[in-house]
Amino acid sequence: MSTRALRRGLAAAGLAVGLGVVPAGAASHREAPLMTLDPAADITDVYFFTSYDQANLSRTGGDRRVTMVLNAVPGQEPGSGPNYFSFDDNVLYELHVDNNQDGDAEDVRYQIRFQTEQRTPDQFIATLGGGPLPPVSHIDGTGSDGLSRVQRYTVTELRNCKDSKRGPKCKDRVMLFDGAPQPTVPSNIGPRTMPDYAQLALEGIRTDATTGCRTFAGQRAETFAIDLGAVFDTVNLRVENATPVPGARPPLPILTTAEDADDFTNAFGVNTFSGFNINTIAIECPASRLTADGSGTGVLGLYASTSRQMLTVRTGNPVVSGKKPLLKGAKDFRQVSRMANPLVNELIIPIGKKDFWNATDPADEAQFVTFYKQLAVAKALEAVSGVPVPTGDRDDIVRALLKYSDSDANLSELLRLDLSVPPTPPASIKRLTVLAHDAAGNSTPDPAGFPNGRRPNDDVTDLIVRLAGGPNYITNHVGDGVGVAEKGITPDFPFLPIPYDGRNRRHVDPGE
Amino acid sequence: MIPATPTGKPGRALAAMLALAGLLPALAHAAPSAADRAMADAQAVVQRGPTAGALVDLAAAFMRKARETGDPGYYGRAAAALDRAVAIAPGHYGALRARAWVLLGKHEFAAALRAARTARAIEPHDWWNYGNLADACVELGRYDDAVRATTRMMALRPGLPVYTRVAALRALMNDRRGAIEALELALATADPRDPEERAWILTYLGHEHWALGELSRARARYEEALRTFPDYHLALPGLARVHAAEGDTAEALHLYERALALAPMPALAGALGDLYAATGDPQRATATYAFAMYMGRVAEATGTTYGRELALFLADHDRRLPDALRLARQEAGRRGDIYTDDALAWAYYKNGRLADAMRTVHRALRLGTEEALLHYHAGMIAAAAGHDAWAARHLARALALNPHFDLRQAPLARSTLARVVSERLAREEQR
Numbered sequence: 001m002s003t004r005a006l007r008r009g010l011a012a013a014g015l016a017v018g019l020g021v022v023p024a025g026a027a028s029h030r031e032a033p034l035m036t037l038d039p040a041a042d043i044t045d046v047y048f049f050t051s052y053d054q055a056n057l058s059r060t061g062g063d064r065r066v067t068m069v070l071n072a073v074p075g076q077e078p079g080s081g082p083n084y085f086s087f088d089d090n091v092l093y094e095l096h097v098d099n100n101q102d103g104d105a106e107d108v109r110y111q112i113r114f115q116t117e118q119r120t121p122d123q124f125i126a127t128l129g130g131g132p133l134p135p136v137s138h139i140d141g142t143g144s145d146g147l148s149r150v151q152r153y154t155v156t157e158l159r160n161c162k163d164s165k166r167g168p169k170c171k172d173r174v175m176l177f178d179g180a181p182q183p184t185v186p187s188n189i190g191p192r193t194m195p196d197y198a199q200l201a202l203e204g205i206r207t208d209a210t211t212g213c214r215t216f217a218g219q220r221a222e223t224f225a226i227d228l229g230a231v232f233d234t235v236n237l238r239v240e241n242a243t244p245v246p247g248a249r250p251p252l253p254i255l256t257t258a259e260d261a262d263d264f265t266n267a268f269g270v271n272t273f274s275g276f277n278i279n280t281i282a283i284e285c286p287a288s289r290l291t292a293d294g295s296g297t298g299v300l301g302l303y304a305s306t307s308r309q310m311l312t313v314r315t316g317n318p319v320v321s322g323k324k325p326l327l328k329g330a331k332d333f334r335q336v337s338r339m340a341n342p343l344v345n346e347l348i349i350p351i352g353k354k355d356f357w358n359a360t361d362p363a364d365e366a367q368f369v370t371f372y373k374q375l376a377v378a379k380a381l382e383a384v385s386g387v388p389v390p391t392g393d394r395d396d397i398v399r400a401l402l403k404y405s406d407s408d409a410n411l412s413e414l415l416r417l418d419l420s421v422p423p424t425p426p427a428s429i430k431r432l433t434v435l436a437h438d439a440a441g442n443s444t445p446d447p448a449g450f451p452n453g454r455r456p457n458d459d460v461t462d463l464i465v466r467l468a469g470g471p472n473y474i475t476n477h478v479g480d481g482v483g484v485a486e487k488g489i490t491p492d493f494p495f496l497p498i499p500y501d502g503r504n505r506r507h508v509d510p511g512e
Numbered sequence: 513m514i515p516a517t518p519t520g521k522p523g524r525a526l527a528a529m530l531a532l533a534g535l536l537p538a539l540a541h542a543a544p545s546a547a548d549r550a551m552a553d554a555q556a557v558v559q560r561g562p563t564a565g566a567l568v569d570l571a572a573a574f575m576r577k578a579r580e581t582g583d584p585g586y587y588g589r590a591a592a593a594l595d596r597a598v599a600i601a602p603g604h605y606g607a608l609r610a611r612a613w614v615l616l617g618k619h620e621f622a623a624a625l626r627a628a629r630t631a632r633a634i635e636p637h638d639w640w641n642y643g644n645l646a647d648a649c650v651e652l653g654r655y656d657d658a659v660r661a662t663t664r665m666m667a668l669r670p671g672l673p674v675y676t677r678v679a680a681l682r683a684l685m686n687d688r689r690g691a692i693e694a695l696e697l698a699l700a701t702a703d704p705r706d707p708e709e710r711a712w713i714l715t716y717l718g719h720e721h722w723a724l725g726e727l728s729r730a731r732a733r734y735e736e737a738l739r740t741f742p743d744y745h746l747a748l749p750g751l752a753r754v755h756a757a758e759g760d761t762a763e764a765l766h767l768y769e770r771a772l773a774l775a776p777m778p779a780l781a782g783a784l785g786d787l788y789a790a791t792g793d794p795q796r797a798t799a800t801y802a803f804a805m806y807m808g809r810v811a812e813a814t815g816t817t818y819g820r821e822l823a824l825f826l827a828d829h830d831r832r833l834p835d836a837l838r839l840a841r842q843e844a845g846r847r848g849d850i851y852t853d854d855a856l857a858w859a860y861y862k863n864g865r866l867a868d869a870m871r872t873v874h875r876a877l878r879l880g881t882e883e884a885l886l887h888y889h890a891g892m893i894a895a896a897a898g899h900d901a902w903a904a905r906h907l908a909r910a911l912a913l914n915p916h917f918d919l920r921q922a923p924l925a926r927s928t929l930a931r932v933v934s935e936r937l938a939r940e941e942q943r
Contacts, residue, residue: 029651029817030716031579032676033709034613034643035572038701041671080705090700308670311697313659313681315690334670352605355669356637 040088041306043339044074044278045224048302048415048453051284052423053492062296066417067284067495068095068110069456070304076187076219076277079502084187085219085279086151087114091306092333093281098301099292101404103412104363105301106161108290109170112217112281115181116151136194139203140183146193152181153217155208155283176208176215185218188277190503198498205493213285220280220496221487223456224342227269227480231461237480238269252385252478260477261439263431264488269481275500275507282494287419299404301414302453303340303362307333335359340415341401341451342460347377347468362413365402369411372398378468387478390470400451400467417453424448426491431459431483435466435474456496459483546706547576564601567593571610578617580708582745582775584817587617605634612644619817621651621847639668646677653848655684655879672701676713683720684850686880692720711741718750723883725914730754745775749783757916761791778804778811779821782829786920801829812839819843820855827855827862828920837863850876850886858889866897884910884917888925895928900936904929 047069050056056065070093076085087093093112096105137143140150160171185204188197204218230237237253259267287296310332337358339345348371349357357368373393382389390396402411424446430436433449450458462479469478487497500506544552550573557566571593578586591614597607609631615624625648632641642665649658659681665674679694699713714737721730734751737744748771755764768784781804788797808822820843826836840859843852854876860869873890891906907929916922 029616029619029647030680031617032643032647032673032680033712034640034673035576036672036709037703037706038671039703039705040701085704088701090697308701309697310666310670311675311678311694312666313662313678314685315682315687315693334667336669336671352609352635352638355639356635359668 038308038336039073039075040086041072041091041308041336042074043070043072043304043306043337045069045071045342045456046302046304046339046415046454047071047456047495048300048417049455049495050287050417050419050421050423050448050453051493051495052426052429052448052455053495057423057425062288062291062419064287064296064419064423065284066287066290066300066419067282067493068097068302068304069494069496070095070112070281071220071222071224071278071496072281072306073279074222074276075273076222076279076499078188078275078277078500084189084502085277086116086149086187087153087184087217087279087281089114089116089151090309092308094305094307095281095283096303096305097290098412098414099290099298101299101301101408103301103404103408103410103414104361105303105412105414107159107292109158109161110283111156111158112153113156114151114153114184114217116149118149119147135192136186136200137196139185139200144183147186151184151186153184153281154179154181155213155215157211157213174211176211176213177206178210182206182215182217185216187219188499188501190501192503194501197501201498211285211289213283213289214493215284216280216282216494218280219277219499220494221485221499222273222276222278223485223487223490223496224273225266225271225459225482225485226273226461227482228272230269230480237478252381252387252473252476253481255477255479255481257437257441257477258439260432260479261437263429264484266484267479267481269479271482271485274486277499278496280494280496282496284493291419297419299416299418301340301404301412301416303338303414305335305338307335310334335361338362340413342454343464344401344413347464348372348375350376363410365413366411369398369402372401375468378470381465381469381473387469387472387476389468389472397467415453416451421447421452426489429455429457429489431457432462433458435463457485457489545580546708547573547580551577562596562600564597564604564607567597567600568604568606568610571597571607571614575610575613575617576708579712582777584617587614590614591618605631608634609638609640609644612641612648616644616647616651617817619651619846621648624648625652637668639665639674642668643673643677646681650680650684651847651849653850653853655681672698672709672713675701676716679716679720683723684879684881686882688720688724688882692717695720707741708744711737711744711747714740715744715747715750718747718754722750722754723914725884725912725916727754727757727916731758743770743774745771748774749780753783756787756790756919761787765791776807777818777821778808778825779818781807782825783919785829786918790919801831804829805831820852823859824855827859830862833859833862837865850879850881854886854889857893861889861893861896866893869893870897870899882909882913884914885921886910887913888917888921891925892928895932900932903932904936907932 047067049067051065051067059065072087073085095110097108098105099107134146136146144150155176157174157176158170158172162169183204185201188194194200201218205214205216207214227238253268255267288294290300291298335358340362345354345357349368350371373395375394375397378389378394398411399406402413404416428446429449430444430446434445434447436444436446438444449455450460450463454460462483465478465480466474490497551570554566554570554573558570571590574586574590574593578584578590594607594610594614597604612624612628612631615627624644628641628644628648631638632645635641642661645661646658646665649655649661662674662677662681665677675694675698679691679698682694683691695713695717699710699717702710702713704710714733718730718733718737721733731751731754734747734754737747738751748767752764752767752771755767764787765784768780768787772780772784781800785797785800785804788800804825808825811818811822819839823836823839823843826832837859840856844856853872857869857872857876860872870893873893876886877890887906887910891903891910894906895903907925910917910925911922911929
């Protein structure tokens with residue numbers, strides 16, 4: 001073929017190809033995903049506290065109720081249509097309670113499973129609002145026509161469980177709501193689609209007559225406030241905005257006594273999660289239902305987990321022309337994420353072991369105890385700042401996160417809640433809990449928060465940084481300068497705020 | 513610059529094409545993707561302070577970009593970022609475990625297997641290492657080891673990465689329904705905020721339905737992939753192939769051209785040329801084949817990762833047949849999977865080496881993989897070698913699986929099958 005003919009032919013063929021560039025070639029190997037996030041199974045926070053709504057503040061002792069919260073699907077940009085946020089029907093969500101202080105949290109167990117009804121399966125837009133359909137006025141049934149999909153969930157309460165190779169074996173099993181699926185609260189799309197979102201959210205609070213438990217599953221606003229960018233950048237806190245610790249190199253930021261006592265304003269950090277939403281599963285039960293003796297008193301341990309289905313490589317008889325569907329692979333679930341105390345996986349467990357840690361039982365935490373004792377994050381704090389941290393094995397950290405008492409030999413990474421501590425009324429809640437003080441520096445401890453369980457608005461970042469750093473960091477009020485979520489404290493179940501809506505969301509930067 | 517090729521000087525046509533290239537408009541680039549954002553973020557962190565961890569993040573971003581664009585240049589950049597990470601922190605585990613991943617991208621499969629084993633020795637509980645082990649074993653044809661690694665990976669961390677690997681093994685082991693089941697589970701698991709990953713799964717679902725001859729299901733999945741991640745270079749040729757099979761030539765031409773402009777590859781140009789030829793446009797067909805040949809020469813000169821596809825293109829179109837065999841053998845030296853055996857068998861056949869072709873095509877069929885092209889190659893080789901019954905069985909199987917498996921070769925399969933069957937009948941009548 002002549003040059004001219006080739007050129008003409010190519011042009012005719014419409015080959016607008018950059019020939020000057022060496023041809024790129026897609027690799028001819030199947031490059032399956034390896035780097036992947038699993039937000040639906042990613043537990044971001046677990047909260048465990050004696051409920052502090054007005055009704056429960058009026059109750060006493062063993063009559064009080066306890067709330068357990070599992071948050072997942074992190075970092076939801078409220079305006080992320082058309083694929084709004086839901087739970088994963090293929091994930092088993094669980095809350096595990098230890099009520100006999102043996103560290104094995106299989107005494108009471110709540111399993112939450114989701115099922116999605118796709119009403120308009122061919123509809124690309126996940127949720128239709130306005131337009132040809134009326135606004136969403138109910139989360140299910142009449143008035144929910146504007147939702148192109150409805151997700152519902154069941155809750156199963158299991159008691160007296162023993163782990164076996166095929167999963168937990170439990171003596172007692174109660175399906176809440178007699179097994180009837182309850183609707184989740186959908187993502188907050190905006191005021192035209194959902195004119196009264198608060199009412200929709202209230203509909204999502206369900207009460208089970210048999211157990212006296214209340215449940216909620218759906219979207220909420222994120223209350224965990226942290227300067228994540230600064231913390232993950234080797235604890236590179238924003239000292240430029242704050243008063244430095246004298247003599248530190250580079251200086252560490254401190255909050256002034258007045259700033260530290262302020263539970264309403266962020267001092268200087270950037271709240272990474274400002275304006276973001278989260279998916280919440282909340283279950284509130286009478287404390288008496290969770291304790292071993294039904295008294296509603298004592299100390300409880302809790303962790304949350306998510307599990308995914310295992311598949312076998314070989315499914316059985318191979319079929320090419322599908323007469324009947326293949327047998328499903330093994331339906332066994334395996335734990336892929338767990339959480340109790342905040343920031344353990346992020347700050348204590350090293351890379352390469354994080355996913356393995358997630359798969360293990362908290363009662364087997366002894367295998368990781370070295371990482372608690374050596375506490376690399378404290379050494380990093382000292383290395384970057386020059387401000388000394390406690391030397392030697394960090395038995396104080398092991399005690400705080402893994403033990404019920406000094407003599408406890410069963411190391412287990414659980415949130416521990418002492419039911420004898422009464423709930424603090426919302427107006428008196430201190431984000432720094434046991435380290436709280438007033439503007440004059442006088443100690444005003446609030447014992448109803450972390451590390452006695454954890455409430456949604458406890459400033460666990462500063463608490464952990466100070467506990468890790470030891471006395472020098474506590475007395476100097478070292479912190480990330482972020483501890484307050486804009487929406488403040490929510491005084492009623494599920495104790496997390498109404499989510500930011502997709503249309504009017506904004507992310508607040510410092511100085512705003 | 514015109515790269516020299518090992519097989520001869522580039523012709524005048526090539527030079528003219530390169531000159532022409534300067535006049536062609538650059539491709540329009542869409543809004544930054546997740547990979548672009550990851551690259552920008554990682555680069556910003558590296559510029560502030562090049563820590564080993566930040567460089568590993570940068571390498572991971574390059575790897576994502578490589579798959580997103582099909583541009584293997586990013587593998588080199590990922591490797592360089594890992595080299596820097598190791599220079600800063602020798603023995604950095606994050607860099608160590610990412611090494612196998614990058615080596616897979618560069619098609620250095622044996623080295624990838626070694627790197628994955630090294631990382632596994634350090635962290636035997638890290639599922640990531642088993643993903644790389646499984647991928648390397650699949651490419652090296654060590655399927656039992658791949659199954660073992662995948663099973664271990666499943667036990668450590670069920671989820672999207674291992675579901676997609678289970679799907680690959682099931683498809684290889686003649687279980688396409690099972691592969692679809694695993695991919696559907698992966699799709700349900702995928703992060704809606706990572707469109708490219710979703711599109712990847714949808715594309716492979718399309719491939720599985722195509723392999724089963726389910727054209728409309730394949731089309732639906734490819735279309736969904738392209739809605740999810742517009743212009744996805746892996747999905748465009750799949751959808752083009754379906755349109756061509758359904759007789760929608762105009763749409764098929766448009767999609768192939770688009771795919772070729774985004775990720776130029778000889779195999780794509782070959783398919784486009786075949787479509788021109790089938791629709792009575794020999795001039796464009798010839799020009800497009802010439803373009804494929806040109807790409808092949810550049811690729812050979814610069815060391816590419818698609819020697820296997822190039823060998824198949826040359827063999828299919830009866831061009832530079834000795835080179836086709838040389839390339840196929842070269843590939844067989846670095847990977848041992850059934851598709852490489854298949855390409856090598858086909859190259860032997862086209863070069864008239866029937867005994868070698870028979871021997872090799874048996875290896876290609878050793879897993880019992882149900883795929884029209886594999887059966888077609890086996891049938892044609894058997895027919896040439898005089899094994900009529902074998903030929904008839906495999907050709908019939910190819911056509912039963914997917915009568916549209918290849919625009920150019922499916923008619924050949926049909927005519928050869930008819931000839932083999934009638935000759936056999938004639939012989940039986942004589943007896």
